[in-house]
Amino acid sequence: xxxxxxxxxxxxxxxxxxxxxxxxxxxxxxxxxxxxxxxxxxxxxxxxxxxxxxxxxxxxxxxxxxxxxxxxxxxxxxxxxxxxxxxxxxxxxxxxxxxxxxxxxxxxxxxxxxxxxxxxxxxxxxxxxxxxxxxxxxxxxxxxxxxxxxxxxxxxxxxxxxxxxxxxxxxxxxxxxxxxxxxxx
Numbered sequence: 481x482x483x484x485x486x487x488x489x490x491x492x493x494x495x496x497x498x499x500x501x502x503x504x505x506x507x508x509x510x511x512x513x514x515x516x517x518x519x520x521x522x523x524x525x526x527x528x529x530x531x532x533x534x535x536x537x538x539x540x541x542x543x544x545x546x547x548x549x550x551x552x553x554x555x556x557x558x559x560x561x562x563x564x565x566x567x568x569x570x571x572x573x574x575x576x577x578x579x580x581x582x583x584x585x586x587x588x589x590x591x592x593x594x595x596x597x598x599x600x601x602x603x604x605x606x607x608x609x610x611x612x613x614x615x616x617x618x619x620x621x622x623x624x625x626x627x628x629x630x631x632x633x634x635x636x637x638x639x640x641x642x643x644x645x646x647x648x649x650x651x652x653x654x655x656x657x658x659x660x661x662x663x664x665x
Contacts (some may be wrong), residue, residue, distance in 0.1 A: 633657055
């Protein structure tokens with residue numbers, strides 16, 4: 481408001497100086513523009529328009545300041561949130577790396593355990609096969625012995641039958657067979 485009055489006074493002095501040189505102030509259009517301007521300014525001052533304009537400008541500047549402060553707060557919150565997310569991302573990456581490392585260790589351990597189990601199972605199966613072979617050999621040997629004993633008995637019976645009479649032969653054969661079977665089994 482003060483600046484408007486200062487401008488009006490400067491314009492009035494200029495107009496007044498121009499009017500003195502021309503001699504007739506009432507015919508000068510600048511003079512009448514100055515008078516109209518001063519009347520309008522006076523009406524505005526009387527109504528209090530300068531206070532309304534100033535309060536509107538103050539409100540607008542306060543609104544802008546509030547918006548700037550809010551934007552600053554939001555920026556700070558966004559930076560904090562970004563830092564938090566970056567921290568979480570680093571933690572998640574570290575955790576993922578730890579999980580991968582643990583998975584590798586577990587895989588190695590499970591591989592070793594599986595290899596040990598396979599080796600153990602192969603050893604058991606080998607031992608079982610060897611035992612089965614030994615049993616088969618023992619059984620085959622027993623069968624061979626049994627067949628050999630049966631052949632020996634049959635041969636002995638044949639030899640004794642040819643050399644002995646039939647009564648003594650039967651008693652002797654029965655006695656020898658029962659004794660031989662007990663000795664072989």
